[in-house]
Amino acid sequence: MRKLLPLVILALGVGGFLVLKATHPRPAPAVPQERVWRIDTMTVSPGLYSPQLRLFGRVEAPDRIRAAAPVAGRLLEVKVRDGELAAKGALLARLDPADLEPRLAQARAELERERLKLSHDTQAIEQERALLALARAALGRADKVQSQKLGTATEVDQAREQAARAQLAVTLREQALAEHPARLAALGAKLQEAERDAGRAEIRAPFAARIGRVEAGAGDQLQANQTILTLFPVDGLYLRAKVPGDRGEELRAALAAGQRLSAQVNHAGRTFTATLERLAGEADARGVDALLKVDGDANLPVGAFVDLVLQRPAMPDTIALPFAALNGGDRVFVLNEGRLKGIEIERVGELTQDGVSEVLVRAPGLTAGSRVMITHLPNAVDGLKVQEVPQRKTAAAQDSAAGTEKVR
Numbered sequence: 001m002r003k004l005l006p007l008v009i010l011a012l013g014v015g016g017f018l019v020l021k022a023t024h025p026r027p028a029p030a031v032p033q034e035r036v037w038r039i040d041t042m043t044v045s046p047g048l049y050s051p052q053l054r055l056f057g058r059v060e061a062p063d064r065i066r067a068a069a070p071v072a073g074r075l076l077e078v079k080v081r082d083g084e085l086a087a088k089g090a091l092l093a094r095l096d097p098a099d100l101e102p103r104l105a106q107a108r109a110e111l112e113r114e115r116l117k118l119s120h121d122t123q124a125i126e127q128e129r130a131l132l133a134l135a136r137a138a139l140g141r142a143d144k145v146q147s148q149k150l151g152t153a154t155e156v157d158q159a160r161e162q163a164a165r166a167q168l169a170v171t172l173r174e175q176a177l178a179e180h181p182a183r184l185a186a187l188g189a190k191l192q193e194a195e196r197d198a199g200r201a202e203i204r205a206p207f208a209a210r211i212g213r214v215e216a217g218a219g220d221q222l223q224a225n226q227t228i229l230t231l232f233p234v235d236g237l238y239l240r241a242k243v244p245g246d247r248g249e250e251l252r253a254a255l256a257a258g259q260r261l262s263a264q265v266n267h268a269g270r271t272f273t274a275t276l277e278r279l280a281g282e283a284d285a286r287g288v289d290a291l292l293k294v295d296g297d298a299n300l301p302v303g304a305f306v307d308l309v310l311q312r313p314a315m316p317d318t319i320a321l322p323f324a325a326l327n328g329g330d331r332v333f334v335l336n337e338g339r340l341k342g343i344e345i346e347r348v349g350e351l352t353q354d355g356v357s358e359v360l361v362r363a364p365g366l367t368a369g370s371r372v373m374i375t376h377l378p379n380a381v382d383g384l385k386v387q388e389v390p391q392r393k394t395a396a397a398q399d400s401a402a403g404t405e406k407v408r
Contacts, residue, residue: 039389053311139156241289245288327377335388338385338387
C-alpha cells in the first residue's frame with residue numbers, strides 16, 4: 001500500500017485537473033473591431049471673400065520739397081524745427097535783406113540807364129541825319145566845283161570822307177536803336193529775377209506741411225541753392241511695399257477695373273488706413289513696388305517701416321477654413337457616412353476674421369453643407385472611420401473667456 005499510495009494520489013490529481021478543465025466556463029470568442037477616431041468638423045458654405053496680403057512697407061513723401069537759398073547770403077532766422085507742423089503761408093526762414101537789396105537796386109539802375117539811353121539815342125539820330133544831309137550836300141558842291149575845274153580832287157575826297165563818316169554814325173545809331181528793345185527785355189528779366197530772389201528772402205510754406213529736416217541755422221553763410229530745410233504735405237504720405245510677382249498682375253487688373261483696395265497699417269501700436277493707388281512700372285526678382293496713399297493726416301515719420309494688411313480683390317466661390325483642416329497643403333477631408341473622403345483644394349490666399357487667421361481655398365468638390373474635418377490627423381486616409389465630437393469652444397474662444405474671467 002505504501003508503494004501504491006503515491007500513484008493513487010497522482011492519479012487523483014490528474015483526474016481532478018481533467019475534470020476542472022472539462023467543466024470550466026468558456027469565454028465568448030473575441031471579435032476584432034475597427035478603431036474609431038474622434039474628430040472636430042465644421043460646415044462650409046462657399047461665398048465671396050477678399051483674401052489678405054501681408055506686406056512690409058516704408059513711409060515716403062513723393063511731394064517733398066527742398067527750400068534752398070535763392071542767392072548767396074546770410075541766414076537771418078529759422079522759425080521752425082524738425083517735425084513741426086506749419087500752416088499754409090507760414091514763415092519758415094528768412095534771409096538777410098542786406099544781401100539781396102543791392103542786387104535789386106543794381107538791376108533797377110541798369111534798366112533805368114537803358115531807358116535814358118534810348119531817349120538820348122532817339123534825339124541824337126535826328127542830329128546825325130541832319131549832319132549826313134549836310135555832308136552829302138557838301139560832297140555835291142565839291143563834285144560840281146571840280147567838274148568846273150575850279151576845285152581840287154583832295155577837297156572832293158575830304159567831302160566824300162565826311163559824308164561816309166556821317167553815314168556810318170547814322171547806321172550805328174540806328175543799330176543801337178534797333179537793339180534797344182532786346183536790351184530792355186534782358187534788363188527787365190534781370191530785374192524780375194532780382195525781385196523774385198528778393199521775394200524769396202522770406203521762405204513760406206506753400207501748403208500745410210510738416211518739416212522734415214532743418215539743415216541750416218541762423219547766422220549761417222549760405223551759398224546759392226544751398227538747402228535750408230525740407231518739408232512735405234501732411235496729407236501727401238505714401239507707403240512703398242514690395243508685392244510678390246504673382247500678385248502684381250492681379251492688383252494691376254483690379255486697379256484698371258476701378259476697384260478700391262484698402263489696407264490696414266500698423267505702426268508703433270497705432271492703426272491707420274491706406275489705399276492702393278498705383279504699381280511701379282519696373283519690377284525685380286522680389287516683385288513689384290506698390291504705392292499706397294495714407295488716408296488723412298497719419299502723422300507718420302518719413303522713412304519709418306510699417307507692416308500692413310492689403311485687401312486683395314474679392315474672389316467668388318471660396319471657403320474660409322482653419323489651417324488645421326489642411327492635410328499636405330493641398331488637401332482636406334470631408335465626412336461621408338462616418339468615414340473620411342479626401343478632396344483636392346486650391347489655396348487662393350489667407351485672411352483674418354475676428355482675430356483668427358484662416359486659409360482661403362477653392363474646391364469644386366466642396367459644396368454648401370459639406371462637413372470638413374478640422375482636426376489634424378497625421379494618419380488621415382480615405383475611408384478612415386471617424387466620429388464627430390460634440391461642438392465645443394475653440395482654443396481662441398477658451399482663451400478669451402479665461403481672460404474675461406481673469407479681468408472680472
